[in-house]
Amino acid sequence: MYRRVFWDLGTTLDGIGSAVAGSTGRVLALVFGLMVLLFLATGFLTGAYRRERESRAAVQFEAAQELARDGKYGEAIDHYTEALVLARDRLEYMQALARVLVEAKKTREAETYLLELIRRDPPSGAANLMLARINADRNDFDAAVRHYQRAIYGRWPDAAPERRINVRSELIDVLLRQGRRSQVEAELLRQKDELPDDPELKKRLGRMFLQAHWPEQARDVFTDAVRLSPRDAAALAGLGDAEFQLAQYQTARDAYRRALRIDPEDAGSRARMETANEVVNLNPMRLGLTPANRLARSRALLARVLAEFAFCLPAHAGELPEETKRDVARANEIAAGKVRRRAGVEGVEENVSLAVRLREAAIAACGSPPAEDVAVELVLKKLVE
Amino acid sequence: MTEAQRFLLLSILIGVFAGLLVVCFHIAIDFIRWYAVGTLAQQTRHATLLSPALGATASAFLVLVLFRQARGSGVNQTKAAVYISDGHVPFSTVIGKFLACSIAIGSGNSLGPEDPSLQMGSGVASLLGRAFRLARSSMRMIAPVGAAAGIAAAFNAPITGVLFVMEEVLAGWHTGVLGSIVLSATSAVVVSRWFLGNQPLFSTPEFELRDPLELIVHALIGVAGGLLAVAFMKTIAVLRRRLRALPRWTRYVQPGVAGLLVGVAGLWLPDVMGAGYEGIDRALHNAFGWKMLLALGLVKIAVTLLCFSAGTPGGMFAPTLFAGAMIGGALGSLAQTVALFPTSSTDAYVLVGMGTFFAGVFRAPMTSVFMVFEVSANYVIILPVLIANTIAYALARSMQRTPFFEMHAREEGLDLPSVEEQREGAGMRVEDAMGAPVAAFGPRTPVNAALDLMRQHGDDIRLVKLGYGEWGWVRRSDLETAAEENGRLALEDALGGEPAPSVYPDMPLDSALRLIGAHPALPVSSRANKDQLMGILRLEDIHHAYGIGERGKAPPGSA
Numbered sequence: 001m002y003r004r005v006f007w008d009l010g011t012t013l014d015g016i017g018s019a020v021a022g023s024t025g026r027v028l029a030l031v032f033g034l035m036v037l038l039f040l041a042t043g044f045l046t047g048a049y050r051r052e053r054e055s056r057a058a059v060q061f062e063a064a065q066e067l068a069r070d071g072k073y074g075e076a077i078d079h080y081t082e083a084l085v086l087a088r089d090r091l092e093y094m095q096a097l098a099r100v101l102v103e104a105k106k107t108r109e110a111e112t113y114l115l116e117l118i119r120r121d122p123p124s125g126a127a128n129l130m131l132a133r134i135n136a137d138r139n140d141f142d143a144a145v146r147h148y149q150r151a152i153y154g155r156w157p158d159a160a161p162e163r164r165i166n167v168r169s170e171l172i173d174v175l176l177r178q179g180r181r182s183q184v185e186a187e188l189l190r191q192k193d194e195l196p197d198d199p200e201l202k203k204r205l206g207r208m209f210l211q212a213h214w215p216e217q218a219r220d221v222f223t224d225a226v227r228l229s230p231r232d233a234a235a236l237a238g239l240g241d242a243e244f245q246l247a248q249y250q251t252a253r254d255a256y257r258r259a260l261r262i263d264p265e266d267a268g269s270r271a272r273m274e275t276a277n278e279v280v281n282l283n284p285m286r287l288g289l290t291p292a293n294r295l296a297r298s299r300a301l302l303a304r305v306l307a308e309f310a311f312c313l314p315a316h317a318g319e320l321p322e323e324t325k326r327d328v329a330r331a332n333e334i335a336a337g338k339v340r341r342r343a344g345v346e347g348v349e350e351n352v353s354l355a356v357r358l359r360e361a362a363i364a365a366c367g368s369p370p371a372e373d374v375a376v377e378l379v380l381k382k383l384v385e
Numbered sequence: 386m387t388e389a390q391r392f393l394l395l396s397i398l399i400g401v402f403a404g405l406l407v408v409c410f411h412i413a414i415d416f417i418r419w420y421a422v423g424t425l426a427q428q429t430r431h432a433t434l435l436s437p438a439l440g441a442t443a444s445a446f447l448v449l450v451l452f453r454q455a456r457g458s459g460v461n462q463t464k465a466a467v468y469i470s471d472g473h474v475p476f477s478t479v480i481g482k483f484l485a486c487s488i489a490i491g492s493g494n495s496l497g498p499e500d501p502s503l504q505m506g507s508g509v510a511s512l513l514g515r516a517f518r519l520a521r522s523s524m525r526m527i528a529p530v531g532a533a534a535g536i537a538a539a540f541n542a543p544i545t546g547v548l549f550v551m552e553e554v555l556a557g558w559h560t561g562v563l564g565s566i567v568l569s570a571t572s573a574v575v576v577s578r579w580f581l582g583n584q585p586l587f588s589t590p591e592f593e594l595r596d597p598l599e600l601i602v603h604a605l606i607g608v609a610g611g612l613l614a615v616a617f618m619k620t621i622a623v624l625r626r627r628l629r630a631l632p633r634w635t636r637y638v639q640p641g642v643a644g645l646l647v648g649v650a651g652l653w654l655p656d657v658m659g660a661g662y663e664g665i666d667r668a669l670h671n672a673f674g675w676k677m678l679l680a681l682g683l684v685k686i687a688v689t690l691l692c693f694s695a696g697t698p699g700g701m702f703a704p705t706l707f708a709g710a711m712i713g714g715a716l717g718s719l720a721q722t723v724a725l726f727p728t729s730s731t732d733a734y735v736l737v738g739m740g741t742f743f744a745g746v747f748r749a750p751m752t753s754v755f756m757v758f759e760v761s762a763n764y765v766i767i768l769p770v771l772i773a774n775t776i777a778y779a780l781a782r783s784m785q786r787t788p789f790f791e792m793h794a795r796e797e798g799l800d801l802p803s804v805e806e807q808r809e810g811a812g813m814r815v816e817d818a819m820g821a822p823v824a825a826f827g828p829r830t831p832v833n834a835a836l837d838l839m840r841q842h843g844d845d846i847r848l849v850k851l852g853y854g855e856w857g858w859v860r861r862s863d864l865e866t867a868a869e870e871n872g873r874l875a876l877e878d879a880l881g882g883e884p885a886p887s888v889y890p891d892m893p894l895d896s897a898l899r900l901i902g903a904h905p906a907l908p909v910s911s912r913a914n915k916d917q918l919m920g921i922l923r924l925e926d927i928h929h930a931y932g933i934g935e936r937g938k939a940p941p942g943s944a
Contacts, residue, residue, distance in 0.1 A: 024391065027516050031398060038405045046580045049412045056424065081672075082424045085663050088584050112590050112670040112732055119591070 057086035061093055064100070073104035091121055098130055107134050125154030129167055136174050144174060145183070165191065165201055172208050184212050192221065199229040206238045215245035233263035240269060240276075247382050249276040249283075278375035284348050285383060291345075298351035301379060303335040305355045305362070308373045312366035324361040331358055356380055392523050392565055396530050399513055400569035403506035403534035404576025410483055410505065411539075411581065414498060417491025418659060428655055433493070434648040437658065440492020441644030441697045444485040445637055448698050452481025459504025459700065461794045463532045463554055464801045472511055472524035479508035485698040489640075493658035495647055495688040496699025499539040503549075503700075506535020506573070526562045529554045533566040534573035541577055541586050542759040546570040549752040553790065556802070587666050589761040590732040598726040600772055605720075606713045606738045607773035611780030613712060614705075614745025617686055618785050622792060624694040629796075636696060643695035647688045657685045661707035668714050668735045675718035678731075682711030701789075705743045713738010713773070736761055737769045744774040745781035748788045753778075815897050816890035818930035819909045819920035825850045826859070832879050833872035836864040846906050846923070848885075849876050854915025856908040857884045890919050898927050 064079035080097035087093060094117050101110035111134055117127040132147035148171035156163045168191050175184045188209055195201055202225035209218035222239035229235055240255035256273030260266060280286065282304075284297035306313070306328075313320075313328055320328065331354055333339050359380060362369075421436045422428055448456045455478045466474045486501035510531025514524050529550045537546025547563075547570050555562070594600075628639055650657050656664030664685075668678060689704040717734020739760075740753035747753075753774045758767055787795075794801045825848040826835050839847060839861045849857040859876060867879040887910045888897045901907055901924055909920040 024517065031513065031516070035398070035401060035405075038402070042405050042408055042580055045409060045412055049415065052416070052419070056419065060424065060427075081667065082427070085666070086424070088588065089582065108671040108730060112730075115591060116588050116670075 053086045057083045068100045123155040125151045125156040199225045215242045218242040233259045237269040249279040252276045279378045282379045294348045298348045302355045304376045308369045309362040396565035396568040397572045399510045399531045400534040400572025402509045404538045404573035407502045407538035408580045413487040414491040421492045433651045437493040437644035437647040438641045441640035444489035445640040447485040454478045455481025457797045459500040463507040463528045466528035472527045474508045474511035479505045489699045494692045497660045497703025499702040500700025502535040502539035503532045506531035530565045530569045534569040537570035538573040538577040543570040543574045545756040552749045592763045592766045595727040602720040603769040603773045607776030610741025611745045611777035614781045615784040639695035640697040643691040660703035665710045669732045675715045678711045678715035682708045709742030710735045710739040740774045741777040745777040750778040813894040815892045818926045819922045822918040828877035829875045832867045
């Protein structure tokens with residue numbers, strides 16, 4: 001009986017075809033009528049199908065989100081994949097899948113989804129950022145920089161300015177690690193221009209300027225940060241570091257002091273403040289000193305150079321060049337106070353140039369000292385400059 | 386409205402109806418899959434194991450009891466409509482294919498929806514053709530028009546639909562029907578995209594050839610695809626013969642047993658169930674390592690063999706694409722670890738491999754190339770795909786004489802023409818039959834002199850050169866009559882009738898046969914220089930070439 005039912009349906013349609021055959025107009029009218037009906041029926045069916053697909057996809061996506069939150073990446077990937085199969089045009093599903101694939105260290109697979117995502121949504125900031133990170137991990141820095149740049153100028157659904165700054169900061173970090181100085185400078189300046197008045201962001205940028213050995217810019221940024229947040233110890237310490245790199249030891253010392261007043265536990269700032277203090281107190285050319293004071297400081301400087309190389313100079317005295325031997329002898333005399341001189345510029349200059357010459361010759365003969373006298377080094381460097 | 390105009394209008398209508406039907410078919414398969422097996426991440430062990438068996442049994446019952454005409458390959462049924470039944474495809478086959486195949490594929494059996502879509506398209510076309518009372522010659526061509534619409538909508542790829550029908554059903558570029566096929570395929574795809582969206586079948590990666598040496602890997606993928614296709618076809622032939630030899634009642638059980646084995650395989654590798662498009666998509670996103678890809682490819686081949694040989698209704702296109710993609714991916718992935726040159730990522734090899742097994746099994750090289758091109762929308766892929774698919778095709782062709790559809794048609798008791806022979810034009814040419822050139826007479830040669838020469842050489846016929854590329858002929862008997870009247874007359878004055886038409890060595894012999902008419906011989910000239918005589922073609926030469934009048938003697942070229 002069933003066979004008859006189905007068979008009849010087929011033969012009925014065949015029969016209708018034959019019955020109406022002949023008059024093209026009649027056939028056309030019937031065919032178009034049937035087409036409209038089928039269009040409506042298919043439309044209804046497709047609507048139900050789409051709703052079913054989407055609801056199934058949403059269920060899968062929710063399950064995947066939960067699994068990903070629990071760190072069950074393997075299962076989360078299965079559910080995300082299924083959600084994406086059911087709703088291929090939902091780019092957020094694809095992005096979430098790519099993210100969890102990256103978390104699960106399946107970067108090759110993640111990359112294919114990210115590339116597809118970018119093909120379908122080129123300005124996607126998140127996709128470009130993930131691709132940039134994958135490329136950076138793979139040491140493909142040109143591709144990484146390209147995707148970082150696209151992420152910076154890309155579209156972010158929320159908190160776009162902060163995200164852009166963070167991405168650029170990440171890019172600068174990558175460039176700094178790669179030693180790409182000109183690119184670093186360009187990115188730092190762009191970051192500086194686009195930075196809002198946020199002390200945290202300013203501090204981060206200041207640190208990057210310091211890492212890039214660009215203390216002038218770092219000082220500007222930290223000064224801004226201090227202006228925005230005067231009791232921020234890290235900002236003050238950063239300012240101190242910028243001044244320190246600029247060889248402005250007195251202002252550096254003052255900044256460190258202010259920072260330590262707020263955060264006395266900051267050992268790094270304390271150590272650098274002490275060094276800055278030493279440099280300030282050792283510098284014979286500092287403004288406002290009396291001639292006697294200058295002479296005394298220059299003599300102390302010479303004595304510290306001798307002390308720094310005490311590990312080597314007496315033992316290797318015989319092997320030193322004649323000129324150095326003479327300098328060592330002269331320095332020893334001056335340091336011991338055996339040479340009496342009137343306080344004046346000539347004496348100070350002789351002591352300073354003797355200290356510079358002696359230090360250079362000692363390093364050439366003995367190598368760097370085991371315990372380098374940073375203050376001496378910094379003072380001499382500043383004096384030479 | 387003229388017949389040609391009605392045919393064109395009908396092509397659009399066929400495309401629309403076929404598109405609507407394929408959309409419903411697609412939806413039916415998905416609904417059945419969701420409720421029978423569940424989605425990949427939700428599948429329960431029981432559903433995975435039992436659903437294919439139950440679905441296969443139900444669909445076998447449908448085609449063995451209710452819709453007997455819906456059995457068999459859609460391609461062969463469409464060819465039968467062209468060559469045997471004057472375009473008649475009963476509409477009950479459309480209903481039968483729709484129900485049986487949606488249940489079989491939806492429940493997880495390893496078969497594809499393209500071949501049933503093709504047959505449904507040809508069924509719809511046939512119904513409309515009958516309704517419009519097309520002439521017999523047009524009716525014959527209506528089924529391929531519907532077939533193109535069906536397959537184009539199933540693949541969401543109009544070029545693939547057109548090429549496949551031209552290559553596999555019609556075996557050539559029938560210009561009379563080409564426009565209709567293009568129109569129907571296009572309108573079917575438009576309808577399909579209207580309802581199901583513009584998404585291509587797969588989301589494919591960007592393809593780039595990283596090093597020219599990579600083509601070696603692609604060639605190896607072609608070799609693997611070709612060899613596996615041969616093994617696949619030979620196994621099918623053996624398996625189907627053995628299963629058909631079993632008692633008749635087992636035909637109701639065989640699909641269920643095959644389905645159960647698919648379920649067992651699905652417990653381990655769920656991607657091998659159903660058509661497998663999702664698995665290909667995952668492979669295109671580098672989800673699998675080479676071992677997994679290899680396992681998926683081989684297991685898919687095995688379960689498809691089982692389903693097809695057991696008689697579960699459904700097509701083979703999708704499974705062959707799946708198997709090719711996985712094998713290509715596995716070899717590519719392996720090449721990445723051993724190759725001494727830069728290689729692409731695995732997804733690129735998956736894409737290239739996709740068409741190789743298809744090309745080897747179905748012997749449709751152009752379709753296989755353009756299908757990959759169409760689904761990837763990437764021009765760079767053409768070269769590797771051409772290399773891989775051509776190798777697979779050539780290898781399969783050299784190692785397995787009978788193509789898949791012909792093998793299947795013979796089993797179904799259909800005597801259909803060999804498309805491969807038709808397509809490749811293996812007929813005889815003039816050069817296979819012509820005799821060696823003999824010196825021709827000049828137009829001013831006296832009749833007596835010509836007659837003497839012919840007597841001397843024992844010739845019955847000789848050619849006479851009349852002008853540039855213009856030849857006449859003389860019979861000895863005619864010359865003897867002319868010599869009795871006036872032996873000193875020039876040949877051109879003694880000759881009567883029209884000059885003989887020239888033929889060329891590369892012309893089909895049957896064309897020469899049509900031209901020869903009342904002429905006893907035709908000059909065979911060079912195409913480059915019509916004055917240069919390459920040979921002479923007599924009616925006896927043609928007869929000899931075709932073996933007429935010389936029974937027991939093989940015609941030339943048949944060795």
